[in-house]
Amino acid sequence: MKPVELFVTCMVDAFRPTAGIAAVRVLERRGAEVRFPQEQTCCGQFSYNGGYHHEAAQLARHFVAVFESSDHPIVALSGSCAAMVIHEYPSLIAEDVLSTGGSKEEAADWKHRAEQVGLRAIELSQWITQQRPEGAAASHDAKSATSVVLHQGCHMRRLLKANAEPEAALRQSGIQPLTVGDEDQCCGFGGTYSMTEWKVSTALADAKWDNIKKVVQEHAATCLTSADLGCLLHLEGRQSRLGETFPVLYLAEVIDQADQQEKGGT
Amino acid sequence: MAGILPADPTPWTKRRDAGLSDVTMRRTIGIVTKRFSTGQHNVFSGYPEGSLARQAAVVAKRQAIRDMDKLWPRFRANVEARGGRTYYARDAQEAVTIVVKIAQNHQVQRVIKTKSMLTEELQLNHALETQGVLVVETDLGEYIIQRAQETPSHILAPAAHKNRDQIETLFRDDAGGRGIAPPQSNDAQSLTLYARQCLREEFLQADMGITGGNFAVAETGTVVLITNEGNADMVTTLPQILVSVVGIEKIVDTWENLGVLIQQPAMNGIGQRLSSYTTFVSGPRRESMVEGPAEWHVVVVDNGRHLLRDTVFEDVLSCIRCGACLNVCPVFRQVGGHAYGSVYSGPIGIVETPLLTDWSILPELPTVACTVCHACGEACPMEIDLPHHVIQLRQEKVRRRLVAASVTRSYRWWAQLWSTAGGYRRSLRWARWGQRLYQRQGTLRSAPGIARGWFMSRNMPPVAAETFHEWWDKHRMGGPS
Known part of the structure; x- marks a missing residue:
């Protein structure tokens, strides 16, 4: 342990x-x-x-x-x-x-x-990736893998410089992460910025959703995920206000579901 | 001494809304900024010498800023030794007075200019025009926005917010007013050809040229201009009087250091290894020469630069005006450059504008125009710590009480509660109790206080009936089951 x-x-x-x-x-x-x-x-x-x-x-x-x-x-x-x-x-x-x-x-x-x-x-x-640094699980068939849209938070990307890890962690669980166009653009959350400058923040959320939707349509992704819940609450809150319901899950929730499916399947 | 910079008197909310509602501008600026930032990325890949030059450029520029007060007298002496006249302006007003006086002394009627952010900062065109002098910008982007009576929206590409159709309309109106043939179509070639024809005449008629200075070299007293259009060659050779207006932070000591710096604006601004034209001015025409100005006046301007020296913000003076930080900024891409209300827009603008003016204009900028995404910090070739500067300026605003007292009280109260486990848990219980008023169909749809803005456009899940803390208490107290 x-x-x-x-x-x-x-x-x-x-x-x-x-x-x-x-x-x-x-x-x-x-x-x-x-x-x-x-x-x-x-x-x-x-x-x-x-x-x-x-x-x-x-x-x-x-x-x-x-x-x-x-x-x-x-x-x-x-x-x-x-x-x-x-x-x-x-x-x-x-x-x-x-x-x-x-x-x-x-x-x-x-x-x-x-x-x-x-x-x-x-x-x-x-x-997670540190535990198995060698990478993706071999047992999964890439073609039948569930696809999810992965949003990489700005601080994950630029401060932790952890650009590969969320993707690798998902792949280890047999999940196919999809990146969106303009992926390096901020979703507009920015902590309290989302409250004080809600108009700009929302314009950025809408731009992000436009890019997400393109990927979803092309690849039949099942949900949007990220290693940062702040971005997700902001994006989910925006689509909720617009009356849309595309699933938005935190990274651990996606991996947990995959774990459970794997356990159930074997 | 604080600098004087122009400020748009329109309030931020109106400037912002004008930007957000300009669909054409947002689309245009989105395409342009993406092209530039992709270009910056591509030009460095497979070109290790470029990266080495950039690193050397950072070192050279930082040292030049440290040595600013030593380099200026050296630069001055060398300009004078080659027959140029030099001036030092502490602020915008002094700079403008000097240039207007030079124009008046020579009964100047027509001025042609190269693109210069410093002269925008000084509002030099306006000052000359009020004296009856006709000023014509010769950079294509500047020429376009001058026809539209606008200010630059981007420090490198002043007309980045305009598309071809809009430019064609401007040129057609312009042609109508002059009684000349309009551009044949809205393709780039026709539009450029139109501007070129008009500018030929301006070049030949002007009696004074004004340049900025991308760099200045102390050891020879040289002003360096980079362009992609060659217009600086014309401005610096055709008129009899030449005035160069240069920021004091632009002086580097040697040509060797210029060598590593000179590629940087083009590489990082547009993804090109070098600008198409490089123009060196090292004095007025000498007897052996057939062309060049009879007089060369060099005005070195401080306008607030010294306020940044010996502070944590000193690296800001290393800015080479490449615009890389604007190109990657999510807020800039949404609201466009004019929304900032300052001649300097984007991340560098929100940092530099309050610093150069000692907070006398646009103090809202560091707060309203940054999501703290750190893209600018990553893009800046001169390694200026823009994200932390923004955060530090926000701290400075709190210190200077430029933030509403009620907001400050909220943050204090919040910190007090959440710096103990008991207070934190208690606050979540209160929120759970209070949120019943703001819930509909299991989701929060409004809230009071600083969270209010969130709910203008987004929902939020309510504080959970059982928080993680509470779940852990219940299921895991005493270790994993």
Whole structure:
């Protein structure tokens, strides 16, 4: 058994807990002993991107304190939140310590603690592919594979630079991921940007859906998926408002379904 | 000393809506930006020397910015040694005054210009026109938007928002006004031919030329211009008076460093290994020469540049105006360049506009025009940390209280609650209780406070009857079952 600490993210926790439960099953089937630090809340990225760095640092310090007691991997159910912990925490916290009257030693200490936590953070599909780095499962017939549209979140792509992992994780489960035109364009979510600048955000969601629909029509994809629930809630919320119902599933939910089908089929 | 930049007085919401509702512009800008960004990607593949030059260019430009105050006197001395006159303008007003005075001293009536973002920043054309001077832009894109009485929508391709039909209409109207033959059709060749014929006359009649400067070389006092149309060759050789208006951040020390930098705007802006024409100006006509201006005036402009020195934003001064960040920006592609209200649009514009002016204009830009997707950071050949600069400017807005107090209170309250597990869980229970008012058919359709904008166009699942935390409490407390 490989112990891992699960970081579900606030959005999975509150709005899609079933995605978190699916992730637990997916992890356990791959030999993980899932632990869930129950004091965890939110990574603070909403506040950070909004310019509220002191507020973000409060949440960041809480996160570090909650997760620093072990040395197991921290599996995050969001590429964006993982990137926040890994890339922004050390300097965010250190700068906040200094700007609120802390000493240089304190800042350096916090920075070190944040870095140690960041080194352990890993997004779910990265963890999955790490378990079987050799790649796709051989037992699946590519032709009969279920096709899904894969949306790659911007922070997954550009901060974690994990461009291959969600695709590889899906392929390992016999799922055929399809990419959309202009795949490197943001879906318009952007955290609180989706609320403060809803018109631009929605225009981007509509542009993304146009590209998704083209792929769906061509390849008969069964759902839209991503390693980031934030993008998905935004895209799903948009089509829901327009009265459309194309299935939108978080990556772990897709893999969990495939796992169950495989178990049922053999 | 803060710079002075023009600002569109129309509020952001109106500028944004005008962009979003301009279907033709959005389609056109979508095609152009995609072509440019694909070009940038392709030109570097299989060309390792190009990547090495880019890396060397970053180092050279960063050092040049560090040495800005040493390079300027050196550049100045070398320009003067070759017979040029030099001026230093601290802000837009001083720069404009200097150029207008040169024009007046020579009774200039007709000016021809190369494309220059700095002169847009200074609103130099307007200043000259109010003095009765006729100013004609000779870059094709600039020529087009000048006919339309518009400002550039893209720092590299000023008319990127216009399609061929719109340009044909503009040229037809223009031809009607002049009583000359209009373009034969809306194909690129006919349109270019029309502009070329008109511009020939302008080149021959002008008594003063004005250029910007893509680069300036300190060791020889040279101003460097790159174009794809050759118009800078004409502007710098035909009129008797030549004025070059150059940003102080454009000076590099040596030709060696110019060598690595000079490819970058073309490679990263349009995916071409080098611009079609490179024009070097190293002084007025000397006795042995048959062509060239009798006088060359070089105006070096600060206009807020020094405010960025020795700050975390210093790398912004490395910008070579290639437009790569605009081309990949999702917001730019949706709203177009004019929505920004500043001469500098896109990611570089939202960072540079408040910084150069010390927040005196368009303070909304860093907030309203960025989804923090980091595409600009990836695209910038000069490795300017645009995404983090945007976030830092948002922080600066909070510090300067440029954000509504109610929003700030919400964030504070949110952070206070969510920095403890108890507060976090409590807040979700409150939300679950409160959301009953906003639900219909199992989905949230509205919400109060900062979340309100979401529900203008999207639904949201309600906070679950059982959160993951609660599920874990119930099913997994004490370890996996």
